[in-house]
Amino acid sequence: MKRSTAIYSTIISLAVSVAAVAADDYKVATVIRAEALHAAMAGAPADSVSDQPLSHVESAQGRLGIGVVHRPVIEAGGPIEAIQHHKQSEVYRVMAGSGTLVTSSTMSASEPIDPEGFIVQNLTGPSDLGVIDTIENSQLIGEGDVVIIPAGVAHGFSEVTDAITYMVVRIDPERLVALN
Numbered sequence: 001m002k003r004s005t006a007i008y009s010t011i012i013s014l015a016v017s018v019a020a021v022a023a024d025d026y027k028v029a030t031v032i033r034a035e036a037l038h039a040a041m042a043g044a045p046a047d048s049v050s051d052q053p054l055s056h057v058e059s060a061q062g063r064l065g066i067g068v069v070h071r072p073v074i075e076a077g078g079p080i081e082a083i084q085h086h087k088q089s090e091v092y093r094v095m096a097g098s099g100t101l102v103t104s105s106t107m108s109a110s111e112p113i114d115p116e117g118f119i120v121q122n123l124t125g126p127s128d129l130g131v132i133d134t135i136e137n138s139q140l141i142g143e144g145d146v147v148i149i150p151a152g153v154a155h156g157f158s159e160v161t162d163a164i165t166y167m168v169v170r171i172d173p174e175r176l177v178a179l180n
Helices: 002-025 032-045 118-124
Strands: 048-057 063-073 080-085 089-104 106-111 129-133 137-142 146-149 154-172
Touching: 002 118, 032 048, 048 106, 048 118, 080 089, 080 106, 080 118, 089 129, 118 129, 129 154
Parallel strands: none
Antiparallel strands: 048 063, 063 154, 080 129, 080 154, 089 137, 089 146, 089 154, 106 129
């Protein structure tokens, strides 16, 4: 009986130690230098959409990712192409340019993005592409603005007046996106 108690005590002790080490693994700051953000911005093709992941790290609440997204000029009046992330929230900080960001809880012509593809595996997690027909919110955003887009909100631009580049923070609580 004493031996069983000692073994259980040792197992519990080890489990507590492993949990403490795992918790400490998340207590490391990651610095992404301004130069890296500006290099990603400068390296983006001027005439197409680009989404460049810079880093994904572990945290106690899931994974956090940082990237730089660039969108070229879009004239108003066309369909509002959008994306909707099912499990991941995003925070944008506009680095340059301006445009009208549109959000909605629904999209038409919604199609899932390939779950085995680069976008889902390395950027957004499970997501759909579609068209926003019913605009629930529309706001002009520009340099210095910060935008929060909760998971499940369809979002796109109805117009980009000056090619827009923004840093994106991706919050991935279910650890669906690969670390890089």
